[in-house]
Amino acid sequence: MSSRFVVFLIPIVVIAIFWAMANRESKLAHDPTHKGYFERNGMVLGIVFISLVAFWTLFLVVLPYLYMVVESFHPKLVPAKRGGPEDVLTIAQYKSFFIEPSSGDWNTTHFWAFGYTIVISIIITALNFIICYPLAYYMAQAGTLQKVRLLMLALIVPYWVNEILRAFSLRLLLASKGLINQALMGLGITDGPIDFLGNNTGLFVGLSYAYLLIMVFPLYNAIESLDKNQIEAARDLGAPWWKIHRDVVIPYAKPGIASGCTMVFMLSAGSLAAPQFLGGPRTLWFTSVVYDFFFQSFNWPRGAAYAFILLVACILFVMLMLRVFKVSLGETIR
Amino acid sequence: MTSKLVMKSMIGFYIFLFFLYLFGPLLVMSVTAFNTPSYPQAVPFEAFTLDWFGKLYNHKAMMEGLRNSFIIGFGVVALSVPVGLAASIIMNQIYHRARSTFYLVTVSPVLTPGVIIGISTVIFWKDVLGATDFTKEYFYKGIILSIFGQSSFVAAYCLLIIMARLQRFDRAQEEAALDLGASYPQVFWHILLPFLKPALISAAVVAFLSSFENYNTTTFAILADKTLVTVLAGEVRQGTTPALSALAVIIIGISLAGAIAYELMKRREEAQAERAKERAKIAERADVGVPVAVGA
Numbered sequence: 001m002s003s004r005f006v007v008f009l010i011p012i013v014v015i016a017i018f019w020a021m022a023n024r025e026s027k028l029a030h031d032p033t034h035k036g037y038f039e040r041n042g043m044v045l046g047i048v049f050i051s052l053v054a055f056w057t058l059f060l061v062v063l064p065y066l067y068m069v070v071e072s073f074h075p076k077l078v079p080a081k082r083g084g085p086e087d088v089l090t091i092a093q094y095k096s097f098f099i100e101p102s103s104g105d106w107n108t109t110h111f112w113a114f115g116y117t118i119v120i121s122i123i124i125t126a127l128n129f130i131i132c133y134p135l136a137y138y139m140a141q142a143g144t145l146q147k148v149r150l151l152m153l154a155l156i157v158p159y160w161v162n163e164i165l166r167a168f169s170l171r172l173l174l175a176s177k178g179l180i181n182q183a184l185m186g187l188g189i190t191d192g193p194i195d196f197l198g199n200n201t202g203l204f205v206g207l208s209y210a211y212l213l214i215m216v217f218p219l220y221n222a223i224e225s226l227d228k229n230q231i232e233a234a235r236d237l238g239a240p241w242w243k244i245h246r247d248v249v250i251p252y253a254k255p256g257i258a259s260g261c262t263m264v265f266m267l268s269a270g271s272l273a274a275p276q277f278l279g280g281p282r283t284l285w286f287t288s289v290v291y292d293f294f295f296q297s298f299n300w301p302r303g304a305a306y307a308f309i310l311l312v313a314c315i316l317f318v319m320l321m322l323r324v325f326k327v328s329l330g331e332t333i334r
Numbered sequence: 335m336t337s338k339l340v341m342k343s344m345i346g347f348y349i350f351l352f353f354l355y356l357f358g359p360l361l362v363m364s365v366t367a368f369n370t371p372s373y374p375q376a377v378p379f380e381a382f383t384l385d386w387f388g389k390l391y392n393h394k395a396m397m398e399g400l401r402n403s404f405i406i407g408f409g410v411v412a413l414s415v416p417v418g419l420a421a422s423i424i425m426n427q428i429y430h431r432a433r434s435t436f437y438l439v440t441v442s443p444v445l446t447p448g449v450i451i452g453i454s455t456v457i458f459w460k461d462v463l464g465a466t467d468f469t470k471e472y473f474y475k476g477i478i479l480s481i482f483g484q485s486s487f488v489a490a491y492c493l494l495i496i497m498a499r500l501q502r503f504d505r506a507q508e509e510a511a512l513d514l515g516a517s518y519p520q521v522f523w524h525i526l527l528p529f530l531k532p533a534l535i536s537a538a539v540v541a542f543l544s545s546f547e548n549y550n551t552t553t554f555a556i557l558a559d560k561t562l563v564t565v566l567a568g569e570v571r572q573g574t575t576p577a578l579s580a581l582a583v584i585i586i587g588i589s590l591a592g593a594i595a596y597e598l599m600k601r602r603e604e605a606q607a608e609r610a611k612e613r614a615k616i617a618e619r620a621d622v623g624v625p626v627a628v629g630a
Binding site for chain 1: 427
C-alpha cells in the first residue's frame with residue numbers, strides 16, 4: 001500500500017517549493033503597496049476559494065491521474081491481497097502490451113488496435129478539417145450576419161442530441177435494412193445489401209459525424225478575426241483563390257486549426273460510443289480494449305496501464321501539433 | 335459574372351450537402367419514431383403511431399436513469415461553477431512563477447480522453463472512500479463518483495468561460511469602490527459577482543448539458559447505478575427499437591425549442607440595445623443644444 005501513498009506527497013512537495021520561492025522573492029523585492037492574498041480577498045472568501053480550487057486540482061485532477069499511474073505498476077490481485085507481500089511494484093502490465101502473458105507471443109492484437117486507433121483518428125481529423133474548413137471560411141468571411149446566425153444555430157441544435165443517439169441514427173441509416181442500402185438496391189446499383197457496419201464505414205462516418213462541430217467552431221473563431229482587407233489586397237494583386245487560402249487565411253488561422261485538430265484527434269482516439277455501436281464485430285478500438293479490461297476481465301491494473309499508454313500517445317500528439325503549428329497551449333484552449 | 339455565379343451555386347450546394355450530412359440521419363431517425371414496424375424504418379412508412387412514446391414512459395430503467403442524470407447534472411453545476419469562479423480569481427492572483435503550472439493542471443482535463451478520467455476517478459476514490467467502512471457505505475456511490483469525475487473537466491469549461499469575462503473587468507470599478515470605503519469582500523459580492531453574472535449563467539448551462547450527455551466518463555464512474563445515457567447505451571447495444579427514436583425526437587424537440595427561445599431573446603436584447611443607443615444619441619444632441627424633433 002505504501003507506494004500508493006507516495007502520490008499524496010508529490011503535490012504537497014510541488015506546492016511547498018512554489019511557496020518557498022514566492023516567500024523568498026517577496027522578501028527580496030520589498031514592496032509596501034503589495035497586498036497579501038488574504039488581505040485582498042478577505043479571510044472567509046480567501047479560504048473558500050483556496051479550498052474549492054485545492055479540492056478540484058488535487059482530488060479531482062492530479063491525485064486520480066497519479067494514482068492511476070501508480071496502480072498500473074501493480075499486479076492484479078484479489079482485494080484481500082492488496083497491500084500484502086505480493087503487492088509489489090512491477091512493469092508486467094506494460095510488458096503485457098507488447099508480449100501477451102498467457103501465451104508468451106507478441107501481443108499483435110492490442111498492438112494492432114493501438115496503431116489502428118491512432119491512424120484512423122489522424123485520418124478522421126484530416127477529413128473533418130477538409131469538410132469543415134469551407135463552411136468555417138464562408139461563415140467567417142463571406143456570409144451576412146443574419147445568415148451566419150442561422151447557420152450557427154443549425155450547427156448547435158444537433159450537437160445537443162447525445163452521442164449515443166447520434167450513433168444510433170447513423171446505424172439506422174447504414175444497417176443492412178437501412179435507408180441507404182434500400183436506396184442502393186432500389187436504384188439497382190447493388191444487388192444485395194452492403195455491410196457498412198461490418199466494413200467499418202459506419203465507424204468512420206460516426207467518428208467524423210460526432211466531432212464536426214468541434215472542428216467548425218475553432219476554425220470559425222480564428223478566421224473571423226482576419227481583416228477582410230488582407231484577402232481583398234491579395235485578390236487585387238492577382239492571387240488565385242487557392243493561393244489566398246494557402247498564404248493568407250491558413251497561416252492566420254493556425255491557432256484555430258491546431259485547436260480544432262487537437263480536439264478532434266483526442267475525442268476520436270478516446271471515443272467509446274462510435275466504436276461500440278458502429279464498429280464491425282472484429283473491430284478493436286483501443287478504448288474498447290481498455291473498457292473490456294474493466295468490465296469483462298476485471299483486470300484494473302492492466303486497464304490502467306493501457307489507459308496511460310493512450311494518454312501518453314495523446315500528449316505526444318498534442319505536443320507535435322503545437323510544434324508543427326508553432327502555437328502555445330494557451331492559444332489552443334480558449 | 336458567370337464564374338461568380340458558378341462559385342456561388344457551388345458554395346450553396348456544399349452548404350446544402352453539409353447540412354444534409356448533419357441533419358439527414360436525425361431526420362430519418364425521427365420518422366422511424368412515428369412508424370409502426372418494430373424494426374425502426376422510415377421507408378416504407380406503414381402507419382402513423384405514437385405508441386413508441388408510451389413505451390418510453392413505461393421504461394422503468396430509463397426513468398430511473400433520467401432521475402439520476404438530473405441529480406448528477408445539478409450536483410455537477412453546484413460543484414463546477416463555484417470551483418470555476420474561484421479558480422478564475424486565483425488565476426489572476428497566484429504567484430507568477432506557478433501560474434503556468436496551475437494553468438496546465440486546470441486545463442489538462444479538457445484534453446484528457448473521458449475514458450481515462452472515468453478510470454482514474456474510480457481507481458482513486460475506491461481506495462480513498464474504501465478506507466473506512468463508514469465512507470464506503472455512504473459515499474462510495476455511482477452518483478457521487480460521477481459528479482466528481484464529470485466535475486474534473488466541467489469545472490475547466492466553467493473556468494474558461496468565466497475567465498474570458500473576467501479579463502474584460504475594469505479594475506477602475508474595483509478601485510472606485512475601495513476608495514469609497516468598500517471592503518474587499520463587498521467588492522466581490524456587489525461589483526464582481528453582478529459583473530460576472532452572464533458568464534456564471536452560461537457556465538451553469540454548459541455544465542448541466544455536458545454532464546447530462548456525458549458517456550465516456552460516466553460509464554466507468556457510475557458503477558452499478560445508471561444514468562439516462564448509460565441506459566441508452568445498453569439499449570442500443572442490445573438492439574434497435576423505435577422507442578429510442580422517440581426519445582431522440584423529444585430531445586431534438588427540446589433543443590430546438592431552446593435554440594429558438596435563445597435566438598428570440600438575443601434579438602430582443604439587441605433591439606433594446608439599439609433603442610437605448612438611439613435614445614442616448616438624442617439625449618446627447620439635446621445636451622449640446624441641437625434642436626431635436628421630439629418623437630423622431
